[in-house]
Amino acid sequence: MSSTVTENPTTGPSAEESAHPIHPSHTPSGTIRLGVFYQGVNSTTVWKAPESGDQVAWESFERLITTAERGLFSAFFLGEGLRLREHRGVPLEFDVAGRPDAQTLLAALASITENIGLVATQNTTYNDPVDLARRFQSLDLLSDGRAAWNIVTTDNAWTGENFRRGGYIDHSERYVHAEAFVDVAKKIWRGEDVDHAGNHYHVRAGGKLPRSRQGEPVLFQAGISPEGRDFAARTADVIFSPFGDLERAIDFRHDIVERTLAAGRSADEVRIYPGAEFALAPTEAEAQDKLHWLRENQVGPEQAIALLEQYWGRDLSEFDPDGPLPDVKPEVSESGVTRGAGFQFKKAEELTREWREEAAEKGLSILEFARSRQGSRGSTFAGSYDGVADRLAEYARYGAVDGLNITPWLVPGGLDDIVDELVPRLQERGVYPTEYTGSTLRENLGLPPLD
Amino acid sequence: MSTPPVLTLDLPSAPSALPTLRELAPALDAAGLGGLSVSGDAEAGDLHPIHVASHLAPLTRALAVLVRTDAIDVEPFHLATQLMSLDHISHGRAGWLVEARSDDAAAQAVGREALDDAAREQEAADVLAASRLLWDSWTDDAVVRDISTGVFVDAARLQYADFEGQSFSVKGPSITPRSPQGQLPVLVADADRQSVGAAVAEQGADGRAIDVRVDVEATAQDIAGAVREALGAATAQQADAPGRTPRVVRLIGLVEAGAEAETAAPAALAARLADAAAQLRADDLIAPAPASGASLRDQLGLPRPEVTIDPARRSDRARTSPEETAA
Numbered sequence: 001m002s003s004t005v006t007e008n009p010t011t012g013p014s015a016e017e018s019a020h021p022i023h024p025s026h027t028p029s030g031t032i033r034l035g036v037f038y039q040g041v042n043s044t045t046v047w048k049a050p051e052s053g054d055q056v057a058w059e060s061f062e063r064l065i066t067t068a069e070r071g072l073f074s075a076f077f078l079g080e081g082l083r084l085r086e087h088r089g090v091p092l093e094f095d096v097a098g099r100p101d102a103q104t105l106l107a108a109l110a111s112i113t114e115n116i117g118l119v120a121t122q123n124t125t126y127n128d129p130v131d132l133a134r135r136f137q138s139l140d141l142l143s144d145g146r147a148a149w150n151i152v153t154t155d156n157a158w159t160g161e162n163f164r165r166g167g168y169i170d171h172s173e174r175y176v177h178a179e180a181f182v183d184v185a186k187k188i189w190r191g192e193d194v195d196h197a198g199n200h201y202h203v204r205a206g207g208k209l210p211r212s213r214q215g216e217p218v219l220f221q222a223g224i225s226p227e228g229r230d231f232a233a234r235t236a237d238v239i240f241s242p243f244g245d246l247e248r249a250i251d252f253r254h255d256i257v258e259r260t261l262a263a264g265r266s267a268d269e270v271r272i273y274p275g276a277e278f279a280l281a282p283t284e285a286e287a288q289d290k291l292h293w294l295r296e297n298q299v300g301p302e303q304a305i306a307l308l309e310q311y312w313g314r315d316l317s318e319f320d321p322d323g324p325l326p327d328v329k330p331e332v333s334e335s336g337v338t339r340g341a342g343f344q345f346k347k348a349e350e351l352t353r354e355w356r357e358e359a360a361e362k363g364l365s366i367l368e369f370a371r372s373r374q375g376s377r378g379s380t381f382a383g384s385y386d387g388v389a390d391r392l393a394e395y396a397r398y399g400a401v402d403g404l405n406i407t408p409w410l411v412p413g414g415l416d417d418i419v420d421e422l423v424p425r426l427q428e429r430g431v432y433p434t435e436y437t438g439s440t441l442r443e444n445l446g447l448p449p450l451d
Numbered sequence: 452m453s454t455p456p457v458l459t460l461d462l463p464s465a466p467s468a469l470p471t472l473r474e475l476a477p478a479l480d481a482a483g484l485g486g487l488s489v490s491g492d493a494e495a496g497d498l499h500p501i502h503v504a505s506h507l508a509p510l511t512r513a514l515a516v517l518v519r520t521d522a523i524d525v526e527p528f529h530l531a532t533q534l535m536s537l538d539h540i541s542h543g544r545a546g547w548l549v550e551a552r553s554d555d556a557a558a559q560a561v562g563r564e565a566l567d568d569a570a571r572e573q574e575a576a577d578v579l580a581a582s583r584l585l586w587d588s589w590t591d592d593a594v595v596r597d598i599s600t601g602v603f604v605d606a607a608r609l610q611y612a613d614f615e616g617q618s619f620s621v622k623g624p625s626i627t628p629r630s631p632q633g634q635l636p637v638l639v640a641d642a643d644r645q646s647v648g649a650a651v652a653e654q655g656a657d658g659r660a661i662d663v664r665v666d667v668e669a670t671a672q673d674i675a676g677a678v679r680e681a682l683g684a685a686t687a688q689q690a691d692a693p694g695r696t697p698r699v700v701r702l703i704g705l706v707e708a709g710a711e712a713e714t715a716a717p718a719a720l721a722a723r724l725a726d727a728a729a730q731l732r733a734d735d736l737i738a739p740a741p742a743s744g745a746s747l748r749d750q751l752g753l754p755r756p757e758v759t760i761d762p763a764r765r766s767d768r769a770r771t772s773p774e775e776t777a778a
Contacts, residue, residue, distance in 0.1 A: 048598050055594075056628055058509070058540050081532070081626030084609070089769030091606045091624065098594065098604065098628040100536035101529065107502035108540045111473070111509050126526065130560040131493070138498040141466050142506050161622035162528040201562030208496035210466055302601035 021399060022250050023257040025267040028399020029446060031431050032392050034423075035075040035117070035273055035405040036068045036415060037240075040099030041085060043374065044277060044407045046297040047096050053412045055096050058108070063412040065109050068116055071419030072433050074273075074403055074444055075117030075148065076109065077220075077240075078102040082126055082159045087306055088315070094303045096411075103135050110143035117441035118143050119220055121150040124181040125174070126163040130194065130205040133185035136217045137209045145213035145440035149185075150220035150240060153178045168200055175227045182219070182235055189216035214440035215450035220273075233259035236270060237447050240405055244274035244379025246391075249400040271445055276404040279382040280417050291382040294409055295371040304370035311348050311355075321367040325352075325359045379404075385417075389425035396431035402445075454752030456661065456697045457485035457515060458678065458728055458737045464491030464503040465708030471717060475706070476507040478721035479514060483740030484728060485750060486515030488548060488660075488701055494556045497708070501533050508541040513740070515747040516541045517660075517699070519548035519640060522578040522647070523571060524561045528621050531582040535630040543631030543746035546699075548640050548660055551575040551647040570617070572648025577616030579637065579655045584612035586634050588624035588766075590758045609766035624766055632748050633756050638699055651694075657753060658698030661685050665704050671726035674702065678731055698751050700737065 021028055038061075039045070046052060053060050065076045081099050085092040102120035110118060118139065122132055140147035153174040157167020169177055180198050187194045191207035221236035223229065224243075232239050233256060243252040249272070257267040279294055281287040299307075301321035309316050313331040330348040359369040381388050381404075395401055408414025426432035438444050460479060462472055479487055489504040491497030504518040518537065522530070538545035551574070553566040566574060593608035612623030639652040641662040652659075663681045665674055678700055685697045705720060731737045741750050748755055765771070 047596055047603050056539055058542065062509075082528075083622070084624055084626060084766075090767045091604065091609055093602045093604055093606050096603055098589070098626065100539055100627055101533045104501055104505045104533045104536040105540065107505040108509050111506045127529070128526070128561040131525075134493050135499050135502065138502045141498060142469070142502055161620070163526055163621075164619045203560060203562045205494075205556070205560035208494065209498070300601040 022253045023267065025261055026253065026257045026399060027268055028397065029402065030396055030399070031433065032396040032401065032426065033074045033273075033403035033433065033445075034068075034071065034418070035073055035077055035119075035403055036064065037077040037079070037275060037405045037407045038064065038411075039079045039407055041079065041081065041095065041097050042407070043095045043298050043303060044409050045096045045411055046294065046409050048297045048300075049410060051413055052410060055411060056098055056100055060412040061105060061109060062112060064408070064415060065113055065116060067415040067419050069113050071415065071423045072436060073116055075119045075405075075441065076106075076113075077119040077150065077405060078105065078121060080121040080123060080152070082123065082154065083162050088309065092306070094300065094306060103139055106147070107139055107142050110139070110146065113146075115146070115436040115439055115444065117146050117148055117218070117444065119148040119150050119218075121152055123152045123154040124178040125154045125169050126159065126165075128203070129181045129184040129196075130188055130203055133188035133207075134209065136185070137189055137212070140212040140214065140217050141209065143212075145215075145442070147212070148218035148220055148238070148441055150222060151178060151182060151236070152222060165200065173199070175223075175231050179231060179235065186216070212440075214442040218441050218445065218447065229256065229259055230263070232256070233265070233270065234263040237442075238271040238273055238402075238445065241272055241274045241401075244276050244381075244401075244404065246395060246398070246400055249274060249395065250398060253400055266448075269448065271402040271447065272400075273403045273405045274379060274401055276406050277380045277409060278388070278406060278418055278422070279380065279409075280385055280388060280422060282384060284384045284387055287383050287387075291380065295374055298409070299367070299371045299374050301367055304367045307370045307373065308366060311352055313348060319366060322365045325356045325366055325369060327356070385421040385425055389422060389429060392422075392426060393429045393431045454750075455735055455737050456682070456700050457741075457747075457750050458700050458724075458731065459486035459488050459515065459517060459660075459702065460484060460705060460724060461488050461490055461519075461701050461703045462503075462507075462706050463708035464489050464497040464500045466496075466498055468706065468708050469498070469503075471706065472503065472507060473510065474717040475720065476510045478717045479724065480511035482721040482725035482728075484514055484721070484724050485738055485741060486517055486544075486546070486699070486747070487511075488517035488519055488546075488699075490519040490548075492552075494554075494560070501537060504545075505537050505540055508537065508544070511541075511544075513544075513743045513745060515544050515546055515741070515750060517546040517548055517638070517747075519550055519643075521550045521552045521557070522575045522651075523551050523553045523566065524557045524563060525578065527578045527581045527616075527619060528585065528623075530578065531585040532625055532627045534582065534635055535586060535625065535627045538630035538632055538635055539627070542744065543748070545630075545632070546636040546638060546747045548638050548643070548701075549575060549579060549647050549651055549656065550640075550643050551651075553646075568648070571646065572650060573617050575647045576650040576655055577614075577619070579651055581612060581614040581616060581619075581621045583634060584614050585621065585623055585625040586629065587756075587758045588612055589629040590760065591629050591633070594628060606767040606770070607765060608760065610760050610764040611766055613764050629758065632746050633758070636698065636747050636751055636753060639694065640701055653694035656694045658694060658696040658751070659685070660699040660701045661697050662701050662703055665702060667704055667707055669705065669723075671723045671730065674705075674723065674727035675730040678702075678727070679736065682736055 160167035
């Protein structure tokens, strides 16, 4: 399911169909916007490049957000760190790691920017709802109405070892808990008194802070399970989806519109911003060379072996990264050995067999196979500046997405070519804003004002 | 005591004070003041003081950015990394004035109960101890970026906190790499001395912040006089406990929340403070104006501590002693 988007697409509706919206209740805006997702911990960021800078230095963030704001980006988006990722019981050594606390950093970035949205990922398990709501409201007031919360759920006890309540939430309960948590936060934002007794704690508090110019923080959500989609349709203003290739983006938009209507909201109240990675160059051939270089530097032999060990559940260091996939059975059935990476597979035996077959069929080594997986969760837009601008103009016409959330592969210079080369071409095509339309995040996302 | 204390101005984190704070912080920085401290109470409708301190940090270059914030009704892991982040953002100018609040309102807001004096003091000591372990959970050179081995961060240069307190435990390591100062200076303001308890105030902390209250209209002469008087009294009281060493003077009352009309214009207030500081510096009663790029530890004359990796907590222990891997 590689989703690398190249030019001359063969998928998606034809040009004649493009006049019609994806769903009768959805109105395409005709534009596409950009955001930046600074994960801080991932294999996307190439630290081996000579121009790769410090992952936590203030100057790195200053340059990234200043560039993003120059490019009229909607939002600057940070991940949340709860525990360092581990591989086989030891902190994972091969990827970038280490990041500041998201809201503390955004509060600082608010004082050097004026229009860009400031989004913090924060989970509903290892934060306290009243405290978190007040923090977000503080950020919203400090930024004069530019704060947003990317709501995530977490339930594993391994992460809980860093927190007071430990692993107290069952996986099946996570969205019920999250929804109650968000209700508490909204009451705090609206200045109401809260007296909430859930399954795990009882909180009593009052909303004390004034409302910001956008009313209250914008809500982002990224769950893609059916429960996650329904939760987003009921609650979120923006969905951060993994479906960036056009066909899947269209399917996802259709599904979300249906769910949003079923939740009693207007279809245009929920924005969709898939994650994306860009490999841009003046020509298509140069862009493909760049993508190849990128994959080589994102996934080295050590990471390729570690990726497989995650699913095989055993030491695979005796296998040659340039050789075929291991012909041994996996040793885990329930949980992988890289913790905090997000994905654990239950059917390891089935999965590893499929992978062996796929790699053998395509003649891929361990290293080549691991590189082919890189970027498969989001979408990689590799191409010439003009080619990618044409592709994105097509997204805008369909209204498949409202924007793309870019993870730059280079810190801090990874947005430069996007802002200097791609953005002007999108503006020439009339599908990208030429100025910030408002000064709050809610306004710049085109969301309806709150009551 | 070789290094005289750093003169700081206490700022309220009330939303109504924000426009004043944004003008005042750079004016204080330009005036050569030693630092600012941000205080706030969520139950009273203030912005989070860590957020406000962080917001003001990029507007300043040399002065210290202290935050007076609670150690009780918090997640210790989050608090420790938030303070480290403030230190990264301010290039080593951050400090923590430990507070220990435990009243019904603060406790109920996080689903807990108010603690009695002994439990509150224990909790404050535990949260400080856990923070210090997390601050030292990466060596300064843990990010090795070794292209030949593909290693970005060396797990042998990380260590777990493995902290077990009375009411919580924290595994670690920190998600944030070690900050510029390594350990943030931890101080206890006179206002919080009683509530944090002796263990923190006299052993856990690096020193005392002397609170000096002055009137909102105090002249430079009044301010210098009040500081002189307070320092004289402190010298007379000072004992051997490290926590009693006066490290900071905290001026309270010059910027009052909700009384903007009575607070002087930022430029005028900064000028008054510069004048008061000059009078005090003439007698070596407070530290000199900080140089751009100086850390708070530099201003305080505190050496930057090294990290010692404890072999039992080294984060590659599962690899070096395989019997633990199975656990």
